[in-house]
Structure formats: structure tokens, C-alpha cells
Amino acid sequence: MDVTEDTVRDVCTDAVFERGERYLTEGRIHEMHRVDTTVTAAVSGSRQYDVRVDLATDGFAPWCDCPYDGPGACKHVVAVLLRCVDDPPPDEGDQLDAALDGVDADELRAFLRDELATDADLRARFLARVGEPTRQSADELRASIARRFEETNPEYHVVFEPIDFTQWFDLANEYREQERYASAATVYRALVESLDDNMERVDGAYDHFSSAFSRALDGYVDCVAAAERDADAVTDAIGFLNERATSGTPFLAEHFEKAAVELREKMNEQPSK
Incomplete structure (x- = not known):
């Protein structure tokens, strides 16, 4: 995607664009690097x-760990994109290379x-890349994600700022690329559960957390269907979605219900064996 002032304007509001311009002229950008x-x-x-x-991605796939919760990209992202123009x-x-x-x-x-021995997240992605199935259960993965919520604001229950879930989405994507859909589904399920468990403590960056939840839920449904599991496993997945619809965060119930219907439809569309 070409980086021009027009394409940057497309990903933010006019007010945020002006603030991004100001941040750029004030020299607030540091340690800027590009690989590919x-x-x-x-x-x-x-x-x-x-x-x-x-x-290279439509919309530039922006990410920032600031607490911005408005439409489009934040001023920090805009400043960086304008620098790239x-x-x-x-x-x-x-x-x-x-x-x-x-x-x-x-x-x-x-x-x-040495790096893999000391970096558990990197080690997990490496093992996924070389075709090893996940050895972590959904419960173990969920616990590591939940810790991120606790670490974000340890003095208070409320979470004000975005949390970077990239390491788990990258891990799930590695499994998907290796066509290990069951392992990818395990990662997505952990994300779905942890986000559902913690969504009511979120007080800011709502778009960020809602987007992460939707992405994880969509990934879970797609990977359960792609894994072509046996009938009992699919029934378990649909049961999980229906259970969360009744016991989880109330305003997410409709999303779980729709996901259960979508998964059932996907499985019905598959040719019988």
C-alpha cells in the first residue's frame, strides 16, 4: 500500500491527523526501524x-500501546506513517539477510x-513453525494471557490501556500456516476465554479489545472447522460456545451464539466421510 498523506488520512480522523502532524514536527519519534x-x-x-x-497491508495494520479509544489510528501511529511519507x-x-x-x-x-531457551514465547513460535503441535493446554495459555491483564494495572482491577496480544495471534497464525488447525484452535480458544473473562474490567480502548475478541472468536471457529475433527470434538466446541453465551460477559453473548451457529453451518457444509 502506498504511504501518502491521503492514505494516512484514510486510517484516522481529521483531528487525529492534525495531532499526528504536530507530533512529527515536534520530533517525538525515536528509534524508528524497518525490516521489509x-x-x-x-x-x-x-x-x-x-x-x-x-x-504493505491495507490500512497499515497499525498497533500502538497507548490508551487511545477513538475511531481509526491514534496520533502516534499517524506521526510514524507521516514520517514514512x-x-x-x-x-x-x-x-x-x-x-x-x-x-x-x-x-x-x-x-x-540460547535465545529459545530463555524466551518462552519465541520458543513456542519456533516449535510451531517447524511443525510441532502445541504442548500447552487452553488452560495454560489462558493463564498466561490473564497474567497480562494483571500486569497491566497491578494496583487496580480496571484496565485502561490496550494489551498487546500479538504473541498469541502470531502463534496461532504459525500453526495455521502449518495446517495444524487443532493447535491453532487451542490458542484462539485461550484468547477468547481470557478476553471474555476480563472484558468487564476494561475501561478504555474498547475498540482494541473488541477487535481482539472478534478476531480470536473468528479464528477459533475457522480452525475448528478446518481441523475436520470427529463429531464429538465439534459437539464439544459448539457446547463451549453455547456455555459461554450464557455464563460469560453479557454483551458478548450474541457473538458466542452467532459463532456456534456459524460453526454448525460450516460443519454441515463439509462432505460426509
Whole structure:
């Protein structure tokens, strides 16, 4: 997607666009990097906020950890995109490729193993990439997601700012790319349950959390259907959705009900074996 002032305006309101312009001229953007089409940056405001955009995706797939809860992208994202219009950061992808091409295989293996040993999230994505099924249950994954809610605002029950769920969505996507749909469904189910359990404590960034919930629920339905599980497993998945519709967050009940209907329809459309 071309990065122009017009395409940036398309992803935000006029007021936010003006604030983004001001942030850009005030020099609030720091540590800006690009690898291929992914740009990351730190933008200073009331504190330093992390921003990520994808220049090749429609709408730029913006993400920022600020508490903005309005329509479209926030001013921090807009400032970064506007910087990319006239002064995009150099692509570090070639440097990365050259380093990978030149490194000794044993040295690379040793480095990768050290990193995987100390970074559980990276290790999970790596194992998914090489085709290993998940060894974590939905309950274990849900517990790790729930901790993120607790860590966001440890002094209060209320959550005011967005939470970055990227690591779990990336993990689910890795499984989907490997056609390990049952493992992907497990990750999506953990996200759905944790978001449902914590949605009523959210007081800000509603669009962010609603979008994450919808994305996880859609992913769960798609992967359960794609996994072509036996009848008992599908019945269990539909039962889970119906149970959440009655016992979960009230304003999410309709979403669960629709998901159960959609899953049933998807399974009915599949040819019998």
C-alpha cells in the first residue's frame, strides 16, 4: 500500500491527523526501524509508546500501546506513517539477510538455542513453525494471557490501556500456516476465554479489545472447522460456545451464539466421510 498523506488520512480522523502532524514536527519519534515492510518506532507522549505498522497491508495494520479509544489510528501511529511519507527509515532486511548468509551454521544454531531457551514465547513460535503441535493446554495459555491483564494495572482491577496480544495471534497464525488447525484452535480458544473473562474490567480502548475478541472468536471457529475433527470434538466446541453465551460477559453473548451457529453451518457444509 502506498504511504501518502491521503492514505494516512484514510486510517484516522481529521483531528487525529492534525495531532499526528504536530507530533512529527515536534520530533517525538525515536528509534524508528524497518525490516521489509514492517516499521517499528517509539513515540514520546505522556510516556513513551511503542508503535508498529505494516506498509504493505491495507490500512497499515497499525498497533500502538497507548490508551487511545477513538475511531481509526491514534496520533502516534499517524506521526510514524507521516514520517514514512517523506523520510522512510532504511530497510534493514538486506543487512539481516547478509548476516544470516554469512554466519556459521553451528554459531547460528548455538545462538538460536540460547535465545529459545530463555524466551518462552519465541520458543513456542519456533516449535510451531517447524511443525510441532502445541504442548500447552487452553488452560495454560489462558493463564498466561490473564497474567497480562494483571500486569497491566497491578494496583487496580480496571484496565485502561490496550494489551498487546500479538504473541498469541502470531502463534496461532504459525500453526495455521502449518495446517495444524487443532493447535491453532487451542490458542484462539485461550484468547477468547481470557478476553471474555476480563472484558468487564476494561475501561478504555474498547475498540482494541473488541477487535481482539472478534478476531480470536473468528479464528477459533475457522480452525475448528478446518481441523475436520470427529463429531464429538465439534459437539464439544459448539457446547463451549453455547456455555459461554450464557455464563460469560453479557454483551458478548450474541457473538458466542452467532459463532456456534456459524460453526454448525460450516460443519454441515463439509462432505460426509
